[in-house]
Amino acid sequence: xxxxxxxxxxxxxxxxxxxxxxxxxxxxxxxxxxxxxxxxxxxxxxxxxxxxxxxxxxxxxxxxxxxxxxxxxxxxxxxxxxxxxxxxxxxxxxxxxxxxxxxxxxxxxxxxxxxxxxxxxxxxxxxxxxxxxxxxxxxxxxxxxxxxxxxxxxxxxxxxxxxxxxxxxxxxxxxxxxxxxxxxxxxxxxxxxxxxxxxxxxxxxxxxxxxxxxxxxxxxxxxxxxxxxxxxxxxxxxxxxxxxxxxxxxxxxxxxxxxxxxxxxxxxxxxxxxxxxxxxxxxxxxxxxxxxxxxxxxxxxxxxxxxxxxxxxxxxxxxxxxxxxxxxxxxxxxxxxxxxxxxxxxxxxxxxxxxxxxxxxxxxxxxxxxxxxxxxxxxxxxxxxxxxxxxxxxxxxxxxxxxxxxxxxxxxxxxxxxxxxxxxxxxxxxxxxxxxxxxxxxxxxxxxxxxxxxxxxxxxxxxxxxxxxxxxxxxxxxxxxxxxxxxxxxxxxxxxxxxxxxxxxxxxxxxxxxxxxxxxxxxxxxxxxxxxxxxxxxxxxxxxxxxxxxxxxxxxxxxxxxxxxxxxxxxxxxxxxxxxxxxxxxxxxxxxxxxx
Numbered sequence: 117x118x119x120x121x122x123x124x125x126x127x128x129x130x131x132x133x134x135x136x137x138x139x140x141x142x143x144x145x146x147x148x149x150x151x152x153x154x155x156x157x158x159x160x161x162x163x164x165x166x167x168x169x170x171x172x173x174x175x176x177x178x179x180x181x182x183x184x185x186x187x188x189x190x191x192x193x194x195x196x197x198x199x200x201x202x203x204x205x206x207x208x209x210x211x212x213x214x215x216x217x218x219x220x221x222x223x224x225x226x227x228x229x230x231x232x233x234x235x236x237x238x239x240x241x242x243x244x245x246x247x248x249x250x251x252x253x254x255x256x257x258x259x260x261x262x263x264x265x266x267x268x269x270x271x272x273x274x275x276x277x278x279x280x281x282x283x284x285x286x287x288x289x290x291x292x293x294x295x296x297x298x299x300x301x302x303x304x305x306x307x308x309x310x311x312x313x314x315x316x317x318x319x320x321x322x323x324x325x326x327x328x329x330x331x332x333x334x335x336x337x338x339x340x341x342x343x344x345x346x347x348x349x350x351x352x353x354x355x356x357x358x359x360x361x362x363x364x365x366x367x368x369x370x371x372x373x374x375x376x377x378x379x380x381x382x383x384x385x386x387x388x389x390x391x392x393x394x395x396x397x398x399x400x401x402x403x404x405x406x407x408x409x410x411x412x413x414x415x416x417x418x419x420x421x422x423x424x425x426x427x428x429x430x431x432x433x434x435x436x437x438x439x440x441x442x443x444x445x446x447x448x449x450x451x452x453x454x455x456x457x458x459x460x461x462x463x464x465x466x467x468x469x470x471x472x473x474x475x476x477x478x479x480x481x482x483x484x485x486x487x488x489x490x491x492x493x494x495x496x497x498x499x500x501x502x503x504x505x506x507x508x509x510x511x512x513x514x515x516x517x518x519x520x521x522x523x524x525x526x527x528x529x530x531x532x533x534x535x536x537x538x539x540x541x542x543x544x545x546x547x548x549x550x551x552x553x554x555x556x557x558x559x560x561x562x563x564x565x566x567x568x569x570x571x572x573x574x575x576x577x578x579x580x581x582x583x584x585x586x587x588x589x590x591x592x593x594x595x596x597x598x599x600x601x602x603x604x605x606x607x608x609x610x611x612x613x614x615x616x617x618x619x620x621x622x623x624x625x626x627x628x629x630x631x632x633x634x635x636x637x638x639x640x641x642x643x644x645x646x647x648x649x650x651x652x653x654x655x656x657x658x659x660x661x662x663x664x665x666x667x668x669x670x671x672x673x674x675x676x677x678x679x680x681x682x683x684x685x686x687x688x689x690x691x692x693x694x695x696x697x698x699x700x701x702x703x704x705x706x707x708x709x710x711x712x
Contacts, residue, residue, distance in 0.1 A: 169301045170308045172208060172246035175284055176200045178315040181265040188373055189315050195261035200248055203373040208246035215243050221483055221510040226378060229512055233451050236485045237461030249288055260284055266319045278330040278360055281312065285349045285358065296350040307356045309385065310364030311378060323370025325377040327384035330360040376449055383428055387458055392428040425538060426452035448532050449512040453487035453504040457546045462487045469621055473639040480507040480633040492607065492619055500542045501608055507535050507633040536588030537626055537635050539598060541608035589626045597624035599643055601655035618660045620644055651678050658684055665689060672698040680706040
């Protein structure tokens with residue numbers, strides 16, 4: 117058993133606070149500090165196509181009628197002899213030794229991306245390697261030029277992207293150097309994964325991707341033709357089967373090199389899940405599970421859900437209306453704790469909700485997998501509040517995207533919109549069919565940074581990178597806790613629905629815990645039992661607090677406001693202390709006994 121150290125407290129927890137002691141966690145529900153509490157289980161999905169080692173085939177495609185300028189993929193040669201874009205040469209590592217060796221957090225390869233996020237998990241690491249084909253006689257990878265213009269591969273009886281895939285394999289099979297069995301790492305007779313990377317389709321203006329090789333042309337709402345459900349590729353005894361629905365994905369390039377799309381479409385197969393569904397209702401002025409100020413506001417009537425900080429955030433159409441491109445999470449390329457839990461890649465700390473716990477320490481999520489889980493409710497799949505420390509500690513959380521408004525294509529940062537301790541809410545089992553509902557609950561009530569940061573020539577390209585944006589749960593006196601009275605609160609809602617019994621714990625005293633981005637917090641099981649209640653973030657006591665009696669003093673710290681709302685009767689037997697810069701408001705229609 118290992119115990120996390122008890123760090124100095126900035127506010128006194130209830131008597132009997134304990135160190136956090138963890139039993140070894142096998143990813144199947146262990147790790148509770150005490151018995152007799154609600155467990156949080158994350159069974160691995162049984163339908164995941166591959167979990168350990170994958171050797172991907174990567175093919176770059178440019179249609180002959182695609183002649184537009186594209187800074188991320190310049191045309192550098194004649195059809196049939198054009199080298200792949202420079203970023204493609206470092207897309208994936210070719211050897212497993214290169215993946216598990218001395219790779220840094222700033223390695224831009226997708227091999228590093230998956231390795232660093234999976235290596236510490238009970239079911240990790242995931243080793244993604246690959247090769248780019250076709251190749252010239254000297255072994256240099258080339259762009260594949262299809263035999264027809266892009267219009268020849270739109271939906272129709274004798275055409276379709278399925279036929280493009282078949283054409284790719286026919287060309288590769290004619291090369292005696294190409295061995296398709298190299299791309300079957302688990303030797304099950306099926307191709308591991310094809311990343312078909314299309315520069316652009318001049319006849320269908322689209323960026324994005326489709327999981328599956330027969331695919332769906334969602335922007336045009338048309339289904340690509342399918343020459344067959346499966347293809348057999350190879351010669352003699354060196355053959356593999358290509359499942360047109362499960363052996364790869366089509367990725368149209370957009371942005372610098374469309375890492376977001378490549379990861380997302382590959383993730384559909386790897387995680388065996390569809391798009392992450394958000395708890396947040398569309399276009400709601402008051403959101404049930406997140407603050408009112410979400411990262412990217414989605415107007416009512418667009419049929420869109422806003423989502424952030426997870427890579428499997430979805431697109432498509434809803435109620436006949438297409439999603440806007442801004443719905444995809446442009447705030448982060450890395451996986452969320454929700455997705456790591458689904459794969460068994462999270463190093464889980466399950467907090468016992470029945471007792472106080474001091475000194476819960478969380479390292480940056482990327483590279484550690486640290487996720488603290490707090491069970492919220494009984495029932496199937498047990499809803500869970502999770503805490504994860506998101507920092508710009510790696511290439512993929514500092515990823516630059518093209519600034520399309522800049523004629524010189526200056527690079528505007530598409531990194532984490534905010535850093536700090538992120539709180540998320542999961543409804544049900546994250547490893548269940550399709551993944552559970554997921555949402556963000558930003559304790560600071562906002563994610564937006566003051567202005568964009570970038571490396572290019574656009575206006576506003578003036579901010580340097582900074583680790584601590586400090587607009588989530590951050591180590592400042594004005595926002596260092598979530599309680600039953602903050603918005604959103606520890607039950608994962610902005611405003612309590614009528615008749616719902618709230619959770620009464622608090623996440624408080626958030627602080628730095630080392631020089632490598634680690635953060636620490638204290639967990640108070642029941643704030644009603646505090647000997648001295650300390651409010652360090654804006655709080656609202658409404659109907660859920662009616663009849664509460666605080667025997668000890670209640671202190672509101674500088675910068676915070678405590679409001680008692682109409683219809684609530686709260687007794688402050690120990691009085692209310694309001695520090696300089698703080699406010700206490702007993703609203704008309706509320707009763708605040710002892711607070712005079």
